[in-house]
Amino acid sequence: MSQGTGNSSTVVDITQLSLAFQTGDGPVHALSDIDLKIRSGEFVTLIGPSGCGKTTLLRVIADLETHSAGEIKVNGVAPEEARLQRSYGYVFQSPALYPWRTVEQNVSLPLEIMGRPKAERRELARHYLELVNLTGFDRKYPWQLSGGMQQRVSIARALSLEAELLLMDEPFGALDEITRDHLNEQLLRLWEKTSKTIVFVTHSIPEAVFLSTRIVVMSPRPGRVIDVIDCNLPTNRVLEVRESPEFLEIAHRVREGLRSGHSYDDD
Amino acid sequence: MTRVRHGKIGGNAGPVTVVSLALILVWYLGAVYLNSAQLIDRYQKNDVDWTLSQLALDSWSMERAVLPAPHQVAAELKKSMIDTKVTSKRSLVFHAWVTLSSTLLGFLFGTVLGITLAIGIVTVRTLDQSLMPWIIASQTVPILAIAPMIIVVLGSIGITGLVPKSMISTYLCFFPITVGMVKGLRSPDPILLDLMKTYNGGHSQVLLKLRFPAAIPYLFASLKVGIALSVVGAIVAELPTGAQGGLGARLLVGSYYGQVNMIWAALITASALSALLVSLIGVIQRLAVWRIRGMQPMGVR
Numbered sequence: 001m002s003q004g005t006g007n008s009s010t011v012v013d014i015t016q017l018s019l020a021f022q023t024g025d026g027p028v029h030a031l032s033d034i035d036l037k038i039r040s041g042e043f044v045t046l047i048g049p050s051g052c053g054k055t056t057l058l059r060v061i062a063d064l065e066t067h068s069a070g071e072i073k074v075n076g077v078a079p080e081e082a083r084l085q086r087s088y089g090y091v092f093q094s095p096a097l098y099p100w101r102t103v104e105q106n107v108s109l110p111l112e113i114m115g116r117p118k119a120e121r122r123e124l125a126r127h128y129l130e131l132v133n134l135t136g137f138d139r140k141y142p143w144q145l146s147g148g149m150q151q152r153v154s155i156a157r158a159l160s161l162e163a164e165l166l167l168m169d170e171p172f173g174a175l176d177e178i179t180r181d182h183l184n185e186q187l188l189r190l191w192e193k194t195s196k197t198i199v200f201v202t203h204s205i206p207e208a209v210f211l212s213t214r215i216v217v218m219s220p221r222p223g224r225v226i227d228v229i230d231c232n233l234p235t236n237r238v239l240e241v242r243e244s245p246e247f248l249e250i251a252h253r254v255r256e257g258l259r260s261g262h263s264y265d266d267d
Numbered sequence: 268m269t270r271v272r273h274g275k276i277g278g279n280a281g282p283v284t285v286v287s288l289a290l291i292l293v294w295y296l297g298a299v300y301l302n303s304a305q306l307i308d309r310y311q312k313n314d315v316d317w318t319l320s321q322l323a324l325d326s327w328s329m330e331r332a333v334l335p336a337p338h339q340v341a342a343e344l345k346k347s348m349i350d351t352k353v354t355s356k357r358s359l360v361f362h363a364w365v366t367l368s369s370t371l372l373g374f375l376f377g378t379v380l381g382i383t384l385a386i387g388i389v390t391v392r393t394l395d396q397s398l399m400p401w402i403i404a405s406q407t408v409p410i411l412a413i414a415p416m417i418i419v420v421l422g423s424i425g426i427t428g429l430v431p432k433s434m435i436s437t438y439l440c441f442f443p444i445t446v447g448m449v450k451g452l453r454s455p456d457p458i459l460l461d462l463m464k465t466y467n468g469g470h471s472q473v474l475l476k477l478r479f480p481a482a483i484p485y486l487f488a489s490l491k492v493g494i495a496l497s498v499v500g501a502i503v504a505e506l507p508t509g510a511q512g513g514l515g516a517r518l519l520v521g522s523y524y525g526q527v528n529m530i531w532a533a534l535i536t537a538s539a540l541s542a543l544l545v546s547l548i549g550v551i552q553r554l555a556v557w558r559i560r561g562m563q564p565m566g567v568r
Contacts, residue, residue, distance in 0.1 A: 062465060064464060083464070086465075088465070089465075090462070090465045092462070096456070096458045096459055098459070098476075098477070098480070100480045100481075100483075109466070113463075113468045114466070
């Protein structure tokens with residue numbers, strides 16, 4: 001995916017990026033002066049309270065929103081071009097599965113749109129369903145699966161595009177904590193196995209610390225970056241790492257960052 | 268197909284029977300009430316002593332009743348449907364067939380027109396703004412006023428027979444189909460549209476793979492309304508043209524000659540035809556939803 005321009009290992013390059021929505025009461029500054037570089041193979045988490053613009057930032061990277069100032073490059077090109085090249089997979093807050101399609105048909109939807117032949121679609125869909133531990137569910141319909149399974153289907157669908165970049169917008173936000181913990185572990189194994197670059201949005205501190213190599217702490221009104229925390233927990237970590245002193249120390253720093261961003265806010 | 272229908276009717280059989288019996292009872296009582304004035308007049312003229320039971324029996328067997336009793340209408344139905352050859356001009360089956368063919372042709376045109384308009388409205392912004400007011404205005408024109416004109420105008424350019432008649436059905440039934448289909452095509456969640464955008468899916472792919480399947484339940488709901496309106500349209504189209512065949516012609520003949528039984532028989536045939544067509548769409552809907560969604564327990568109504 002190297003584009004020849006700039007540093008080939010930088011997947012997302014954001015400089016002085018701002019975004020203002022025009023509303024009836026005047027402009028709302030959703031993002032202000034964001035600087036962020038995401039390198040290939042990183043697992044970067046955007047964390048912050050609701051309204052801090054973390055989802056908006058992810059949508060700017062995906063070209064689902066357009067920034068109003070500054071510069072952003074995805075794979076060395078503008079986000080729109082990156083989107084047209086299908087250079088990322090996107091996982092939404094809700095599974096967003098098509099109810100009239102089976103699990104396999106849902107996973108192969110992007111491949112269908114890319115015009116891949118049927119045999120290849122089937123093979124890829126099966127492969128990625130296996131990767132999210134859903135072998136044997138290919139002929140089921142979404143309503144026959146639990147919420148956690150549905151979200152895994154949506155992850156398999158995002159993977160089936162075979163892009164190097166995976167954008168995830170609070171994918172486990174609507175799930176119960178037990179399912180969420182389990183899926184966090186699975187996602188970590190998946191990331192280690194596939195060596196994708198993942199940008200992950202969450203408002204859960206344990207989730208962020210457990211998953212990430214780097215945590216970007218954001219604060220609202222206007223949405224900006226408060227702190228960037230490196231997170232070097234051992235690879236192959238399991239949920240128990242959450243009780244380790246390193247984990248607690250990083251979690252503490254994230255919490256401090258979130259608090260300082262909130263201090264002048266009256267809510 | 269029959270199995271599905273049986274399942275559906277089996278559950279409703281009890282309540283439907285009770286309501287039907289109640290309606291028939293009301294009908295008999297109504298016949299006595301509405302016909303009594305005429306009968307009492309006659310009794311007094313002929314100096315007959317009459318009792319209430321005599322009055323009831325007489326009011327249920329009048330030749331030219333204001334409201335004929337159900338069994339009289341049933342007898343007329345049997346006479347004109349079973350005892351008369353289907354090929355005869357006196358057969359209600361023949362007239363029902365004439366109306367049905369015009370209904371179905373008009374419904375077909377209306378469905379194609381309705382879906383085409385809806386796709387245009389959803390995909391082209393200017394069509395949304397320019398077409399919708401006209402489509403709504405078209406339905407405010409009284410159909411009885413415009414029906415003869417459509418038939419005369421089409422007749423003058425050499426189009427006669429089934430097509431002008433079915434145009435009235437089309438005129439009535441395209442509207443609910445357009446409105447329902449526009450709503451259906453716009454029903455997908457914004458998140459699903461965003462998803463298509465991340466795949467760099469083109470307009471036609473969004474329409475084909477997302478908007479159209481999402482619109483299917485809405486389409487069937489409007490098809491049910493549309494086909495019932497098509498029957499009405501076909502009958503209305505037969506009224507001003509002096510048509511020789513069709514349930515509308517039958518209604519007209521009945522009222523010319525004061526054949527009240529004939530009018531009622533034609534009315535009942537028309538509503539039975541509508542009910543049959545609507546439930547037929549219901550069966551097709553069940554089969555279609557079953558095919559495209561698996562056996563979803565909630566069903567799509």
